[in-house]
Amino acid sequence: MAEKDKMKIKITKNGPYIVTGGVPLYEQKLITDEAGHTRELQDIRQFPPQENYTLCRCGQSKKKPYCDGTHTAAGFDGTENASKKTYMEKADIFEGPELKLTDVYEFCDHSRFCLRAGGIRENIKKSNDPEARQTAIEEAMVCPSGRLVLWDKKTGQAFEKEYEPSIVLIHDPQKSCEGPIWVRGGVNIESADGTVYEIRNRVTLCRCGKSENKPYCDGSHWMNAKQKLKFRKKWGLDEKKEE
Numbered sequence: 001m002a003e004k005d006k007m008k009i010k011i012t013k014n015g016p017y018i019v020t021g022g023v024p025l026y027e028q029k030l031i032t033d034e035a036g037h038t039r040e041l042q043d044i045r046q047f048p049p050q051e052n053y054t055l056c057r058c059g060q061s062k063k064k065p066y067c068d069g070t071h072t073a074a075g076f077d078g079t080e081n082a083s084k085k086t087y088m089e090k091a092d093i094f095e096g097p098e099l100k101l102t103d104v105y106e107f108c109d110h111s112r113f114c115l116r117a118g119g120i121r122e123n124i125k126k127s128n129d130p131e132a133r134q135t136a137i138e139e140a141m142v143c144p145s146g147r148l149v150l151w152d153k154k155t156g157q158a159f160e161k162e163y164e165p166s167i168v169l170i171h172d173p174q175k176s177c178e179g180p181i182w183v184r185g186g187v188n189i190e191s192a193d194g195t196v197y198e199i200r201n202r203v204t205l206c207r208c209g210k211s212e213n214k215p216y217c218d219g220s221h222w223m224n225a226k227q228k229l230k231f232r233k234k235w236g237l238d239e240k241k242e243e
């Protein structure tokens with residue numbers, strides 16, 4: 001069995017993520033530019049390698065990022081309510097002259113990389129302009145949640161970075177909080193009920209315990225209901241769902 005195939009994240013019922021198979025664990029922070037737009041992720045540290053470890057999912061452990069059992073006393077409700085349909089089954093499609101964007105808003109972790117230079121959809125509309133095209137590619141490829149995938153219309157290929165199978169704990173200094181668990185490079189994620197989620201190059205899992213789309217992050221680590229509604233309006237989504 002290949003090393004990658006041994007790696008797994010098992011979600012436990014109302015409990016932590018059990019990580020097995022020696023998945024490397026890093027911490028990175030979101031870096032913003034002078035205009036306040038998030039631009040990249042920068043390394044903070046790599047944790048000592050461990051074959052197996054248990055990551056907090058309720059957000060209340062005193063030994064973060066690891067679980068200390070607090071979820072039991074806290075009565076954590078970790079019900080997984082995310083749909084198990086595939087990304088492509090759920091995707092909205094936006095096309096420009098040279099690029100096609102697939103977009104699944106419910107995956108969004110609100111790291112905000114796609115808002116720069118008028119936003120990714122505007123840049124796709126102008127994707128026959130080299131600068132707009134390059135901006136759109138950068139914005140999609142850096143999206144940790146995998147909400148956004150950009151495709152070259154000529155070749156049919158997605159713009160994807162090749163990641164070492166690994167986990168990154170995201171820190172968000174601009175919002176003064178911890179962000180999600182970024183799972184990179186196609187690590188298996190198994191539900192508490194034993195079914196498996198679609199294996200993807202990029203997904204973000206909730207570690208604050210507040211997401212309404214568990215196990216995925218939905219931005220609740222920094223957004224309140226009003227801010228969520230504002231973003232739904234911005235992206236032209238059904239506002240009633242959020243009310």
Ligand code: FES
Pocket residue numbers: 109178179180181205206207208209210211216217218219220221222
């Ligand atoms: S970590 Fe983002 S919603 Fe929990």
